[in-house]
Amino acid sequence: MKKIQTSVAATVVTAALSFPFAGVAFADTTPALGQSDTLMLAANEARDAGDAVSDTWITTKVKSVLLAEGSTPGMDIEVETKDGVVSLSGTVATEAEKEMAISKAKGVEGVRNVSADGLKTAD
Numbered sequence: 423m424k425k426i427q428t429s430v431a432a433t434v435v436t437a438a439l440s441f442p443f444a445g446v447a448f449a450d451t452t453p454a455l456g457q458s459d460t461l462m463l464a465a466n467e468a469r470d471a472g473d474a475v476s477d478t479w480i481t482t483k484v485k486s487v488l489l490a491e492g493s494t495p496g497m498d499i500e501v502e503t504k505d506g507v508v509s510l511s512g513t514v515a516t517e518a519e520k521e522m523a524i525s526k527a528k529g530v531e532g533v534r535n536v537s538a539d540g541l542k543t544a545d
Contacts, residue, residue, distance in 0.1 A: 475532030477503040484508055484527045494523045499541065501527070508533050511540030519543075 481503040489496030499512045508527045514520050520541050527536045 475506075477505065480506065480508060480530060480532045483530045484533070487526045487530060488523060491526075494519055494526060499523055503533075506532055506534035508536045509540060510536065510538045513542050513544055515544050517543050517545065 481501050484503070485496065485499075485501045488494045488499055488501070495514055498514060499510055502509045502511075508530075510523055510527060514523065520538060520543055523541065524536050524538050527533060
């Protein structure tokens, strides 16, 4: 039964990812893959869909990087991108988490600059 569920889930994910950015909508509901695997898969699929790095792709990739690792509270950080400039906002627990989020965002392909003026610390 588990094998059938995995096959069905894989088929659904494949079908969903055939539509640009649709994989992001299914990221939370796909039990066959871990959350970080699903988010990274969705971000990579979005990147493969077009030649240029779009603001939408950058936003998706930055958000998935922030969610994938435990060193940043990705659910508490809002990400917006305009012309390759990523804006981070929200609240994190420490200055170290803020710096880690900025560093991760800067490491994403296509990011020209990161503005974290809206990212506050709870300290």
